[in-house]
Amino acid sequence: MVWLVIVGFLILLCAVSLGKIHLGSCSNSKVTFLNDSNGSGAIFSRKNVLLVIAHPDDETMFFSPTINYLTSRGHNVHILCLSTGNANGIGNIRREELYLASAVLKVAPQQVKVVDHPDLQDGFGKVWNCNLLERIINEEIRFNAIDLIITFDNYGVSGHCNHRDVHEGVRKLLQNTSQHVDAWELVSTNILRKYSGPVDIWLSILRARQCLNGQMHCLLNEDPYKSYAAMAQHRSQWIWFRKLFVSFSSYTYVNTLKKINK
Ligand SMILES: [Zn+2]
Numbered sequence: 001m002v003w004l005v006i007v008g009f010l011i012l013l014c015a016v017s018l019g020k021i022h023l024g025s026c027s028n029s030k031v032t033f034l035n036d037s038n039g040s041g042a043i044f045s046r047k048n049v050l051l052v053i054a055h056p057d058d059e060t061m062f063f064s065p066t067i068n069y070l071t072s073r074g075h076n077v078h079i080l081c082l083s084t085g086n087a088n089g090i091g092n093i094r095r096e097e098l099y100l101a102s103a104v105l106k107v108a109p110q111q112v113k114v115v116d117h118p119d120l121q122d123g124f125g126k127v128w129n130c131n132l133l134e135r136i137i138n139e140e141i142r143f144n145a146i147d148l149i150i151t152f153d154n155y156g157v158s159g160h161c162n163h164r165d166v167h168e169g170v171r172k173l174l175q176n177t178s179q180h181v182d183a184w185e186l187v188s189t190n191i192l193r194k195y196s197g198p199v200d201i202w203l204s205i206l207r208a209r210q211c212l213n214g215q216m217h218c219l220l221n222e223d224p225y226k227s228y229a230a231m232a233q234h235r236s237q238w239i240w241f242r243k244l245f246v247s248f249s250s251y252t253y254v255n256t257l258k259k260i261n262k
Contacts (some may be wrong), residue, residue, distance in 0.1 A: 017198035056098035065221035100233035133169025200250035
């Protein structure tokens with residue numbers, strides 16, 4: 001009997017959480033992320049935003065709430081993927097899958113760049129050089145007049161060393177660049193929150209509200225189905241456990257971004 005009550009409560013909580021997401025509340029701090037609108041929805045300045053990731057599918061599995069938030073508000077999203085994801089010898093396939101997934105997420109193919117460098121190969125135990133990463137990211141910033149970078153935090157959601165190295169590359173760039181560019185990191189959560197699906201939005205909202213200086217924002221995914229459809233474009237990766245991941249991962253429903261200070 002008790003377990004029936006618990007299951008019923010969890011189902012109700014999921015339903016309420018999905019309802020909240022569906023209503024489209026997207027920010028909880030006093031300053032809405034990159035939204036200097038006048039209240040009528042008009043954006044005064046569109047930003048060029050660079051999403052820096054390590055592998056094809058990172059953009060969908062982890063960052064799709066952020067991408068959906070930005071594209072729906074007219075910001076110009078670029079994706080820089082620092083490897084082809086060639087750990088299993090299918091890098092060429094995975095590169096094409098990234099373009100297909102990006103199209104679902106409303107990021108044009110000419111704004112997606114996939115790097116295939118011998119020193120930046122996909123895999124655990126493959127250390128990526130921070131200076132090399134800094135140089136590549138810097139070239140992209142200059143070429144596309146980037147205003148703002150979004151990337152992994154120092155844990156990189158899954159702890160993957162390539163994700164963590166990408167964070168260090170961005171951090172190094174911030175320390176050395178003379179250009180005015182802001183950077184935000186995707187906050188990693190513990191394993192319980194990571195697999196709590198839409199329910200995690202409440203903790204994410206609460207945490208962002210506690211940060212009063214505008215350095216943390218919680219973005220709800222206004223279209224989780226689009227994330228699912230985008231992940232399906234990564235056909236080589238679209239196996240049963242990734243389908244489960246996309247369904248139950250809190251990163252499908254919410255992203256918490258935190259400003260990276262120089
Ligand atoms: Zn990855």
